[in-house]
Amino acid sequence: MKKVLVPLLLSALIVVSACTRPSYGQELKSDLPRQTPDVPAAEMTELVSGNTDFALALYQLLKEEGGNFFYSPYSISVALAMTYAGANGETERQMADTLRFTLGQAKLHQALNALDAAVNSRGQGAKGKDDQPFSLKVVNAIWGQQDFQFLNSYLDLLAANYGAGLRTLDFAADPEGARKTINDWVARETEKRIQDLLPPGSIKEITRLVLTNAIYFNGGWLKPFEENATTDGIFNLLNGNPVTVSMMHQSETLGYAAGSGYQAVELQYDGGELSMVIILPEVGGFESFEDTLDGVMLQHIIGDLRNGFVNLFMPKFEFESSFSLKSALSAMGMPVAFTDAADFSGITGQPNLLIADVVHKSFVAVDEAGTEAAAATGVIMDLTSAPGGDPVTMTIDRPFIFLIQDIATGAVLFTGRVMNPLE
Structure with missing residues (x-):
């Protein structure tokens, strides 16, 4: 795209x-x-x-x-x-x-x-x-x-x-x-x-x-996804139309947070010094969440991440x-x-x-x-001229926001959103 x-x-x-x-x-x-x-x-x-x-x-x-x-x-x-x-x-x-x-x-x-x-x-x-x-x-x-x-x-x-x-x-x-x-x-x-x-x-x-x-x-991911665990899955566009995507899956201890209107997960890269943070607004709430997202809210979300067992499904995209x-x-x-x-x-x-x-x-x-x-x-x-011991399931099957950060400094190196993984 x-x-x-x-x-x-x-x-x-x-x-x-x-x-x-x-x-x-x-x-x-x-x-x-x-x-x-x-x-x-x-x-x-x-x-x-x-x-x-x-x-x-x-x-x-x-x-x-x-x-x-x-x-x-x-x-x-x-x-x-x-x-x-x-x-x-x-x-x-x-x-x-x-x-x-x-x-x-x-x-x-x-x-x-x-x-x-x-x-x-x-x-x-x-x-x-x-x-x-x-x-x-x-x-x-x-x-x-x-x-x-x-x-x-x-x-x-x-x-x-x-x-x-x-x-x-x-x-x-x-x-x-x-x-x-x-x-x-x-x-x-x-x-x-x-x-x-x-x-x-x-x-x-x-x-x-x-x-x-x-x-x-x-x-590379600190905890890579197994290729044989990737299957076809449904991703629901903002207008409600479903599209079939390659959905990756892993069950691992990951950084996880849930707040009013969203879930967030952190995937660390090998070496543990950088990570991708994915923020998934609740169904029907993407636009309202996105409109209020600012630096203070982002720092609050990242600060709330806690290690927990997460069943994670997320699409491949490029x-x-x-x-x-x-x-x-x-x-x-x-x-x-x-x-x-x-x-x-x-x-x-x-x-x-x-x-x-x-x-x-x-x-x-x-x-x-x-x-x-x-x-x-x-x-x-x-x-000029995820907290606790109970597994959490997070299925990223709708539009989401993501960023790549330097963990030690908190510097945001890249930012983006995915509305359709196939585009």
Whole structure:
């Protein structure tokens, strides 16, 4: 499934974030090497809480398009944080409010640096799905127009906190060649799961900068489903129509919670450091539950998970999503960043850049062995002109919401919903 949500200027900036490393273009290393800072636990908690609030606020807008969808709020946050590093004035304030960046510039980037280091350390020795090793990789890069001047302070900040060195391309002379170079990088870093992130025409002669963040995930279940236990089952769509799906089954001790109008189950990945949390609203209550879901509610649900014996039935599914986030982010409170009034003077020394669009693509596949997931985000900018001992049965036979989280930090890496496993 693919779902698309829906100023003549002197130059452009594109920031790209992809959810999995080669070297494209000439890379100019900063004098400031990346080092993992010592961030207080309270600041890390504040960062993750804000990111979760942003993830669910964005969910409320993306769901209006209908159908299945999947995205990486972590990827989007990192890409926009690298852009935010150059924002000033009202642009900076609106971006901070919309993205729930409450720590301030200096602390924010250090906290994201520390969170990135924590995420990249997961899964040592663990297994992935389909006989592959466990993989959770996050990497950043900067793509700049050759001979264009960027502030050293901005480049140093990104190098020190995001490990991103400047790679030079010639957008002015060969915009399509530059677009292909970046798209090829994204495809390689996501094991070819994200193709053609930047659509034709998105890179122009006036493009001057592209920031990339890549994350790729392949995790095997800590307790895999037996393939011979998978049988045809019924999944009831929101309109009441049944469809036949491949329904997996296992009876295991799993994290489980039940509250007013929902059940939730947690499936850990091998190594016990990441997990998928699935939230199943009660029959007839999906839309009302979804409308009220926010960061506070999600943290409450996850906090209520307790180990118990669960007879779990859940469908296999695989799909991809594609969005333009410009309208959603504007509606969430940062419209000025997309106008001539934008102030990204922290990038070039003058307020001559604006965000032209934010694009996002993602992929997820869930089966008996585990999960493979990838996502990519591009920010395109132009210059201005169960508790107890009794078994619990949970049959996921209707639309549900799911997320993939880093257990230790609580960071939500991916979020989505399944309305029809066959789409």
